[in-house]
Amino acid sequence: MPLDQPDFEPPAVNETRAAALSLIERSKTCLLGTLDEQGIVDLRAMLNLKHEGLRKIWFSTNTSSRKVAQLKINPGADVYYYYQEKFEGLRLSGRILLRQDVESREMLWSEGAELYYPHGVSDPDYTVLEFRVETASYYSDLKNTILTID
Amino acid sequence: MPLDQPDFEPPAVNETRAAALSLIERSKTCLLGTLDEQGIVDLRAMLNLKHEGLRKIWFSTNTSSRKVAQLKINPGADVYYYYQEKFEGLRLSGRILLRQDVESREMLWSEGAELYYPHGVSDPDYTVLEFRVETASYYSDLKNTILTID
Numbered sequence: 540m541p542l543d544q545p546d547f548e549p550p551a552v553n554e555t556r557a558a559a560l561s562l563i564e565r566s567k568t569c570l571l572g573t574l575d576e577q578g579i580v581d582l583r584a585m586l587n588l589k590h591e592g593l594r595k596i597w598f599s600t601n602t603s604s605r606k607v608a609q610l611k612i613n614p615g616a617d618v619y620y621y622y623q624e625k626f627e628g629l630r631l632s633g634r635i636l637l638r639q640d641v642e643s644r645e646m647l648w649s650e651g652a653e654l655y656y657p658h659g660v661s662d663p664d665y666t667v668l669e670f671r672v673e674t675a676s677y678y679s680d681l682k683n684t685i686l687t688i689d
Numbered sequence: 690m691p692l693d694q695p696d697f698e699p700p701a702v703n704e705t706r707a708a709a710l711s712l713i714e715r716s717k718t719c720l721l722g723t724l725d726e727q728g729i730v731d732l733r734a735m736l737n738l739k740h741e742g743l744r745k746i747w748f749s750t751n752t753s754s755r756k757v758a759q760l761k762i763n764p765g766a767d768v769y770y771y772y773q774e775k776f777e778g779l780r781l782s783g784r785i786l787l788r789q790d791v792e793s794r795e796m797l798w799s800e801g802a803e804l805y806y807p808h809g810v811s812d813p814d815y816t817v818l819e820f821r822v823e824t825a826s827y828y829s830d831l832k833n834t835i836l837t838i839d
Binding site for chain 2: 566567568570572573574578579580581582583584586615616617618619621623624626628630632654678681
């Protein structure tokens, strides 16, 4: 059954925005969709590490990963958070900047990250993805609400 | 942190296949990724209703939905099942056939579906998506395993 009903603008936009932010804050992971070299959708789960409102999301990844190669060609991406017990979802669409500067690396570094980046915070195989959201829609109770991004 | 590590073929392929099928069977919903008219990834959660091994997945949707319009132009799609407590994920890539025949409609119909299709099983706004899987990869314990589709 469809979870993308026609879009509409409800009166309680602030409540919807708060619910969308709460979904991000409750999520351990989310889905990241990119396009591969053949223009085919590629999906994978990502750890949900850090966000700034609905405007920016940061992810950590291996520089050598498939997604980094894809994003160099096409930076467009979609991120989806969802809570399957309640059919609640947040779709964010935008672009990803690849970051390897010290500030971005340190901002996202956490204990245990050596598992992925054995050379530590300066590991050349460590890249930060800065996802800049352009459009957002929140789905809950069979309704899809477009949220503005400021 | 990345959840798509380099692919490899493990010895215990049958166990991996069983784990992938179990993930489908445990999931209430999954993510469906399509391409919109501008070639941008579009993601939404879908109810997980029926599957045939790893080969076919069926979804139910509104004929008037955005995804049906997108799939008419580009039938390529990705489906992702995941269990966020364990960072376990299954990515399926393939093509979707749009079905409106009686057999497909009845196969997927369930009690309560009138909520989405008020005219019942023959509602013209009811379309069955038949997803034919071409490639599959299962992610668990930091490993990504390619599964063959027979």
